[in-house]
Amino acid sequence: MALVKLVKDVTTSVRVIGGQMFNPFWWRSEGKKNLLELEKKVPGAIERVNKGEIIPEWEYITEGKLGWEYRQVLAGNQDPWCLESAHYPRSNHARPHIVYTMESYRVIGCVDCMDDLHYINYILVKSGEMGRCRDCGACYLCMPHPEPELIWQDHH
Numbered sequence: 001m002a003l004v005k006l007v008k009d010v011t012t013s014v015r016v017i018g019g020q021m022f023n024p025f026w027w028r029s030e031g032k033k034n035l036l037e038l039e040k041k042v043p044g045a046i047e048r049v050n051k052g053e054i055i056p057e058w059e060y061i062t063e064g065k066l067g068w069e070y071r072q073v074l075a076g077n078q079d080p081w082c083l084e085s086a087h088y089p090r091s092n093h094a095r096p097h098i099v100y101t102m103e104s105y106r107v108i109g110c111v112d113c114m115d116d117l118h119y120i121n122y123i124l125v126k127s128g129e130m131g132r133c134r135d136c137g138a139c140y141l142c143m144p145h146p147e148p149e150l151i152w153q154d155h156h
Helices: 001-020 026-041 045-050 059-061 065-075 148-152
Strands: 097-100 105-109 122-126 131-132 139-144
Touching: 026 045, 097 105, 097 122, 122 139, 131 148
Parallel strands: 097 139
Antiparallel strands: 105 122, 131 139
């Protein structure tokens, strides 16, 4: 019985070695799977690999964040570029969309009327003031960022 099991194991391993290790099509499919997994972690990785560039391990472990942006995320600032805003279902003058800025103004693209229009309405809103979309009436309140020292501090 032990001999039969040993022979089965040997034939299975020979089949795997012959079917996978010496099969260039298997290696090619495995390489494509690995590239697709890397592309999910680092956008643009396939083009870079096709050019012959070697992508270091730390780059795809940190999900493509490099330098200043990576240090900001490590410091606890999940939105270092101030792109996310507090979003309410539908805004009016009583409940506006709050958008933070580091400057004295912010250019905002209206998100409330984008589902039924084929263009974006841009609004220039000064800090501390409220702006209103001319099509849907959505209101945006531009506020100074609450933690400016966290955003711009970079000691490296």
